[in-house]
Amino acid sequence: MRNAGWVGERAARRAALEDADTGEEPEFQVQRRPPGLLAGLASAEQPSRRGRIMADETQEAGGIHFPFPFTPYAIQKDFMAALYQVLEAGKIGIFESPTGTGKSLSLICGALSWLRDFEQKKRQEEERLLGAGAPASHNGLAPALGLPSSCQGSPGTPGATGEPDWITQFVQKKEERDLVDRLKEEQVRRKKREERLQQIRHNAKLRFAAKRMRQEDEETERLLRLSSEMLATGTEPEQVASGEEELVLAEYESDEEKGVPSGVDMDEDDLDEEHVTKIYYCSRTHSQLAQFVHEVQKSPFGQDTRLVSLGSRQNLCVNGDVRKLGSVQLINDRCVEMQRSKHERKSITEEEEPTRRRRRQEPRATCPFYSYERLQLLRDEVLVGVKDVEQLVALGEEAQACPYYGGRFAIPAAQLVVLPYQMLLHAPTRQAAGIRLQGQVVVIDEAHNLIDTITNIHSVEVRGSQLCQAHSQLLQYTERYGKRLKAKNLMYIKQLLYLLEKFVAVLGGNIKQNPNTQSLSQAGTELKTINDFLFQSKIDNINLFKVRRYCEKSKISRKLLGFTERYGAVLVPSMEQPKLSGFQDFLQSLQPGAMAAPAAPVEVGEDRSPRPASPLMHVEGFLEALTTANQDGRVILSRQGSLSQSSLKFLLLNPAVHFAQVVKECRAVVIAGGTMQPVSDFREQLLAGAGVEAERVVEFSCGHVIPPDHILPLIICSGPSNQMLDFTYQKRGLPQMMDETGRILCNLCNVVPGGVVCFFPSYEYQHQVCTHWEKSGLLARLTIRKKIFQEPRKANRVEQVLLEYSRCIKHCGQAQGTETGALLLSVVGGKMSEGINFSDDLGRCVVMVGMPYPNIMSPELQEKMAYLDQTLPRGPGQARPGKVLVENLCMKAVNQSIGRAIRHQKDFASIVLLDQRYASPAIQAKLPAWIRDRVEVKATFGPAFAALRKFHREKAGLC
Numbered sequence: 002m003r004n005a006g007w008v009g010e011r012a013a014r015r016a017a018l019e020d021a022d023t024g025e026e027p028e029f030q031v032q033r034r035p036p037g038l039l040a041g042l043a044s045a046e047q048p049s050r051r052g053r054i055m056a057d058e059t060q061e062a063g064g065i066h067f068p069f070p071f072t073p074y075a076i077q078k079d080f081m082a083a084l085y086q087v088l089e090a091g092k093i094g095i096f097e098s099p100t101g102t103g104k105s106l107s108l109i110c111g112a113l114s115w116l117r118d119f120e121q122k123k124r125q126e127e128e129r130l131l132g133a134g135a136p137a138s139h140n141g142l143a144p145a146l147g148l149p150s151s152c153q154g155s156p157g158t159p160g161a162t163g164e165p166d167w168i169t170q171f172v173q174k175k176e177e178r179d180l181v182d183r184l185k186e187e188q189v190r191r192k193k194r195e196e197r198l199q200q201i202r203h204n205a206k207l208r209f210a211a212k213r214m215r216q217e218d219e220e221t222e223r224l225l226r227l228s229s230e231m232l233a234t235g236t237e238p239e240q241v242a243s244g245e246e247e248l249v250l251a252e253y254e255s256d257e258e259k260g261v262p263s264g265v266d267m268d269e270d271d272l273d274e275e276h277v278t279k280i281y282y283c284s285r286t287h288s289q290l291a292q293f294v295h296e297v298q299k300s301p302f303g304q305d306t307r308l309v310s311l312g313s314r315q316n317l318c319v320n321g322d323v324r325k326l327g328s329v330q331l332i333n334d335r336c337v338e339m340q341r342s343k344h345e346r347k348s349i350t351e352e353e354e355p356t357r358r359r360r361r362q363e364p365r366a367t368c369p370f371y372s373y374e375r376l377q378l379l380r381d382e383v384l385v386g387v388k389d390v391e392q393l394v395a396l397g398e399e400a401q402a403c404p405y406y407g408g409r410f411a412i413p414a415a416q417l418v419v420l421p422y423q424m425l426l427h428a429p430t431r432q433a434a435g436i437r438l439q440g441q442v443v444v445i446d447e448a449h450n451l452i453d454t455i456t457n458i459h460s461v462e463v464r465g466s467q468l469c470q471a472h473s474q475l476l477q478y479t480e481r482y483g484k485r486l487k488a489k490n491l492m493y494i495k496q497l498l499y500l501l502e503k504f505v506a507v508l509g510g511n512i513k514q515n516p517n518t519q520s521l522s523q524a525g526t527e528l529k530t531i532n533d534f535l536f537q538s539k540i541d542n543i544n545l546f547k548v549r550r551y552c553e554k555s556k557i558s559r560k561l562l563g564f565t566e567r568y569g570a571v572l573v574p575s576m577e578q579p580k581l582s583g584f585q586d587f588l589q590s591l592q593p594g595a596m597a598a599p600a601a602p603v604e605v606g607e608d609r610s611p612r613p614a615s616p617l618m619h620v621e622g623f624l625e626a627l628t629t630a631n632q633d634g635r636v637i638l639s640r641q642g643s644l645s646q647s648s649l650k651f652l653l654l655n656p657a658v659h660f661a662q663v664v665k666e667c668r669a670v671v672i673a674g675g676t677m678q679p680v681s682d683f684r685e686q687l688l689a690g691a692g693v694e695a696e697r698v699v700e701f702s703c704g705h706v707i708p709p710d711h712i713l714p715l716i717i718c719s720g721p722s723n724q725m726l727d728f729t730y731q732k733r734g735l736p737q738m739m740d741e742t743g744r745i746l747c748n749l750c751n752v753v754p755g756g757v758v759c760f761f762p763s764y765e766y767q768h769q770v771c772t773h774w775e776k777s778g779l780l781a782r783l784t785i786r787k788k789i790f791q792e793p794r795k796a797n798r799v800e801q802v803l804l805e806y807s808r809c810i811k812h813c814g815q816a817q818g819t820e821t822g823a824l825l826l827s828v829v830g831g832k833m834s835e836g837i838n839f840s841d842d843l844g845r846c847v848v849m850v851g852m853p854y855p856n857i858m859s860p861e862l863q864e865k866m867a868y869l870d871q872t873l874p875r876g877p878g879q880a881r882p883g884k885v886l887v888e889n890l891c892m893k894a895v896n897q898s899i900g901r902a903i904r905h906q907k908d909f910a911s912i913v914l915l916d917q918r919y920a921s922p923a924i925q926a927k928l929p930a931w932i933r934d935r936v937e938v939k940a941t942f943g944p945a946f947a948a949l950r951k952f953h954r955e956k957a958g959l960c
Contacts, residue, residue, distance in 0.1 A: 067114050068301035070106070074906075076703040077103050081111035083701045088115040088442055088669045093693055095684075097677040097702040099931055100838075101904040105296045108444060108673060112280050113302045116416060116442075119278060130181050249482050250490045250555055274413040276437050278668075281418045283425045284446045285454075287316060287390060290419050293446070294389040297417070308387045309411045311420040311434060316390055317405040319397045320370055330618060334559050336405075339368040370403040379407035384414055409435050427458050428662065438666040448672040449893060452687055455656035461626045465508055466645035467616035469516045471561075472501040475617065478564050493551045500540055500548070501620065507538045510644035519644040526860050527638040531627060534636040545628050552621045562615040626651035633658050635864050652861050654868045657690025664691050676896040677702070679889045679927040685873055685882070705931040711909040713952040714936040716925075717945045718917040720745050728762070728851025728916050739770050742850055743779035745915065745942070746824070750786040752950045753911070754957065755822045755842030756810045757787060760829050760898045762853040764794060767826055787824035788813075792833050799832045810842050829853040829894045833901070840904035845953070847902045848913045852924075854891045862887070892927040899932070909956045911949055 067073075067081045080098055084107070087094035098104040284290050294310060297303055314332050318324045323335050379402040383393065397404035412418060412435050424430050425443065445451060479486075479494055486494070502512045509521040535541040552558065626634065633655040639648045653659075664670050672683060680700060688698055705712075719725050720741035732738055750757060761767040771791070774780040783789060790806045793799060809823045822842070827833035830853070839847070855862055866883025873882040880888075895914075902910035912932065918924060920938045928936065939945035 065114065065118075067110050069110055070300060073107070074103065074706050076706065077107045080104070080107040080701065080703055081114070083699070084108065084111035084671065085115045087671060087699050088112065089119075091669050091697075092699045093664060093669070093688060093697050094671045094673075094699045094701060095677060095680050096671060096673040097680075097929070098673070098675065099703075099705045099903070099929065100675040100900055101840075101906070101908065102703065102706050104673065104675065105293055105446070106300060108282075108446065108671075109293075109297055109300050109302065112442065112444060112671075113300075113306060113417070116278065116280060123278075130177070131185060249485050250557060250560055276413045276441075277416065278441065279416050279418055280442045280444060281420065281425060281436070281438070282444045282446065283420050283422055285422055285450070287312060287421065289447060290421065291389045291391065294387060294419055298387050303387055306387060306417050307384045307411075307415045308417045308419065309383060309408050309415040310388060310390045310393055311408050311412075311418060311424060312390050312405075313421075313424075314405050317394060317397070317403075317408070319394060319404060320368055323368070330615075331562075334562055336368070338559065338563070340371060368403065370397070370401060371406060372402060375400060375402035376407050376410055378402065379404070380410040383407055383411045389419075412436065422454050423458055426455055426659065426663070428659065438663060440666075440668050442669050442671070443663060443667050444671045444673065446673050447675075449674045449676055449897060451672060452656050452682060455659055455687075456653050459626065459629075459653045459656070459659055460651055461619070461622040462648050462650040463504075463616075463619045463623045464645065465505060465510060465643075465647040466516045467619050468501050468505050468649075469510075469512060469644070471616040471620050472498060472505070472512050474561055474565055474615070475501070477568075478561055481564075490555070493548060493555070494557075496543055496548055497552075497557075497617075497620075500543065500624070503538045503540050504620075504649060505644065507534075508638060508640060508644060508647045508649065510647070514644075516644040520642060521640050521644060521647060524640050524642055526640075528860055528864055529636045529638065531629065531631045531634055531636060534638075535627070545624055549621070549624050549628060552617075552624070558615045558617040558621055561617050565615065623649060623651060626653075629653070630658070637860060652864065654865060655690060655872075657687055660687055661691035664688070664693055676893075676900050676929050678896055678929050679892060681885070682889050686869070690872075702930055704934075705903065706906045707903060707908060709935060711907075711956070712903060712932070712935055713911040713948065714914070714928075714932045715911065715945050715948065716914045716916075716919040716936060716938045717745070717942060718920055718938070718940050719942055721748065721942045721946075723941070726915050726917055730854075733762075733766065733851055734769065736773065739773045740777060740779065742770065742915065743774050743777070743783070746848065747779065747782050747786075748942075748946055749846060749848065749913065749949065750783060750821070750824060752946070752953055753822075753846040754953060755814065755845040756806065756825065756839065757822070757846045757848065758825045758827055758833070758839055758844050758901065759848040759850060760827050760834065760853075761850050762829055764828050764831070767791070767828055771826065783824060786820060787822055788820060790823055790825045792825070792827040792831050796832055803833075803837070807843060814842060827898075829898050834894070834898040837901060838904050839901045840908055844902040844910055846911045846913065846949075847899050849895055849899060849915060851916050852891050852918055853894045854887060857887065888924070889927065892924065896927075896929055900929070911952055913945075913949075 065082060065085050067078070067085075069077075073081075076098070080096065084094065084096065086092075096104075098107065282293065284293060290310065294308065297306060297308060313329065314336050315324075315329045318332060318336065320336075323332055323339070326332050326335060379397060379400050382396055382400065388396065393404045393408060397407060418436070420434075420436075422445075424434055425436065425445075431438075475494060475498055479491075479498075483491065505512045505516075509523055510516065510519050529537065532541075627636075629651075633653065635652045635654060637650040637652055639650065641647050677683070684695075684698060689695070717726065721744045722741060724737055724741040726738075726741065727733075728738065746757075746759065761770065771780065774783070780789070788809050790802055790809075793802055806823050806825055813820050813822050822845075825833070829849075857863075866881075866886055869882035869886055875882060879885075899912050899914075902908070902912065925933055925936060937948065939948070
C-alpha cells in the first residue's frame, strides 16, 4: 500500500511537470535604469566611468581591489579590507584609526568599493536571471533579489524532505521561473514609472483641490450655523483682522476618529520614489563634513559618485528675508509656514470670490525659491557632481532654487549622503528629511562622543519662565480666538494649560504670579522617575501621547508664535475680557522687550529684532520626553531660588532605545573615530542595549603610521622635588602640588623646542594655578623660554589665540633667541582638546595635568551610574559598571586631548602624563594601542627628564 501510494503521488507530480513545462523562456534584453535623476542616462555610460576608476592606482587587500589615489599604507589596506567585510556580511563595526593615518580616505575607498561591487553583482544577477533564467549564485544577493531559499541550494542535492532529485530540480526551476517573471514585471514597471508619477501628481492635485473645496464648504456651513446661533443669542463672534485667519487653529480630528493612518496631504514632494542602496556618512560638525566631501572629490570615486550634502535650513537657506531671522527655530517655522501658504494657494479655485482670495493670501508670502520645476533641475545638478554645503548654496542661488529641498529631492537616487549627527540620530528629523535606513549602510565618523550625542539630543530642559510665558500666551490666544475654536481644540488647549499650571506647581511656584519675583520656599535638586513625576504633578490622568500628537498635528506652537509676533504677546484687555486686567503687569514682565501694550498688530514690514522661539515648543519637547519608558529616563527638578531660574529637565539614561532603530533597519553600521578607546561603552551601553548580538559586532584598531621612535609617551609619578603627583580633587589645590607642576613645566620648556600644549582638568583649576604661579614667580620663569598663551572661554576668540600661538612659534624658530617657542595652557573638553591639529612644531610635547574625572557629585552622573549598576551585568572580580563609566569618561577625554599631536608620518612628539594614577595597568589599558604599546612609567622625575632630553635632541635634525 505504501508503494502504491508513492507511485500514485509520483505520477501526479509527473503530470504537473508536463503541464507546467510549456517551453523555453524567450530572450529578454535587460536595460537597467537607475531611479531618480539618472533615469535618463544610458547604462552604457557606466563602463567608461568604471574604467576610469580602475585606471587609477588600484590596490589589492584581502583579494579585493581598492582604487586609491596613491600607494596606501599597510594599515590603510587592512582598514579597507576589514571595512569591506563588515559591509558585505552586514555587521556592526567599531573602527579606530589614529588621526593622521588617512582614515577618511580609507573609509571612502573601502565603502565605495563595496558599493561598486554590490551594484555590479546585483546588475549581473538581474541580467542573468532575466536573460537566461539561470539559478542564482551564492553571493549574498539571492535574498535581496527575492530568490526563495529552496533556490539557493545545489540542484543535485536531495531536499530536506527526502524527495528524489528530479522533483527537487523541478521545484527549483519553477521557483526560478517565477523569479524571472517577477523581475520582468519589475522591468516593465520601471519603464512606466514616469508616466505613473505624472498621473499620480495630476490626481493628487485634483484630490487636494477637491478636499480644500469640501473644507471650505464645511467651514461656510459651520460659520452660517454659528452666525445663526449668535443671532439667536444676541451675540456676535469677535471679528478678526485681515490675515488673522492663519492664526486660528483648524478643526482637529484625531487619527482614530478619521479612521486613516496619520500623514500629510500629498503633494509633489510627498511622492514615493525608489531609494537605491546607499551609504549615509555623518559626522559632528559641518566643517568635518566639508572636509570629508573634499576628500571624496580628490579620491578616484570623485567623478562617479552621486553625492548629496544635507544640512539644516539655517545653513542652506538662500532666502535673505528668512535667513536674517537668526534663530534656528524661527527659520524652520517661517520656512514651513511659507510652504504651507504655497500649498493653500494652490487649492484655491477660480470660482472663489476674488475679495476673499485676496484677503486670505496677501499677509502670507510664499518662498520664491520653492518651485517644483526649478527644484527638479537643482536636484539633477546636485547629483551630477560632488558638492559640499557651500557649493550647494552657491548652486541654489544661481538656479534660484532652495538647496534644502533640492538636496532632499536628491536623496533617493544618491549613492552617498553626507549629513550631520542630529539629522540621522533623531527619528523625527530623519523622517522629515526623507531619510530611509532600511537596507542601507550608515557610517558614523568622529564617534568617540556618540553616546553623549544621543543622550543630549533626547534630553530636554524647560525653565520656569518658559512655563509661565507659554501659559500666558496660550491664555491670551484662547481669550481672543476662543469663540472661533471647535470643542476638540478647546479641550486640548485646556489640557495644555492644566499641564503648564501643574509643572509650575511641582516646582513650588504659582502660575498667576510673576516668575522673576517669585521666590521658592525650597531650593535644591530632586530626581524622580517618570511615573513618580507624573503622580506628583497630578497629571497621570492625562494621555500625554494624545496631547503630543495634538501639538504635532495642529501645529499650535507655530500658531502661537505667529500670534506673539503679531501682537507682542501682550494685549490690551478689552471690556469683554476683564479677566486679563489683573495680569497686565505680569504679562509685561514676561516680555521685557515689549512695548507697554500695543493695541494694534505689528506691521509686517516693520524692522524689529528677531524674537525667540515660542516657549511652547520647549514644552512640547518636554512632553515628548515624558512618553519615554519609565526605566529609560529620569526627571530632574531644579529649584534655584526664583521660579524663573528653576527648571524641569528630562535626562535620558538609555541611549540604546533611540539607536536600536538604526541598527535594526540598516544593513550595516560602522562606528569610526581616531580614538575610540575604551570601546566597552559602545558594546555594553549602546549595542547590547539596542539588541545587537555580540557575534554581529566587529572591532578593528590599527596602529599609527609613524615609526616607533617618533613618539615618547611618559607617565611621571613624582616631580623634581620628589613630590608625589596626586592631582585628586582634594590635593590638587595644595601649594606644593601647584609649585611642582610649575617646576616640571619649566624643565620641559628648557629641552622641548617649538610648542608645548598643557591640558588642565577645568578652567577653574587652570586659573587657580596661573594665579599661584604669578605670585610665586614661576610664571616669570616660564616666560623666559616660552611665551604663554591661555585658552579663552569664549569660542569666538579661540581662532585668534591659535593664530598668535602659531605666529610666535614660527618667529622663534627663525630668530634663534632665548625664547624657543610658546606654551599653550588649555582645558580638557574645551575648544583646543577636539578638532584642533597641533602638528609639527605646534605640538612637540603634550602635557596632561592630572586625570579629568567628571564631577562625581553631579545628580545626573550619579543617576547614570546607579542605572548602569542595575542594568549591566557584572562579572566576578570586575568593578561596578558605574565606576567603570566614570573611568571611561575620564580616559576618553584624555585620549582626545593627547591625540592632538602626531598628525602625519614624519611628525614626532612626546606625551607626558602627570599623575601617579596613570601607572595603574587598568588605566593604561584604556589608552590607544599605538600609545599604550610604547608608554614608559617613570617613578621619579630624573630618568623621565633624561629620556625627554635625549628624545628631542635626536629628533632635532628632523625639524
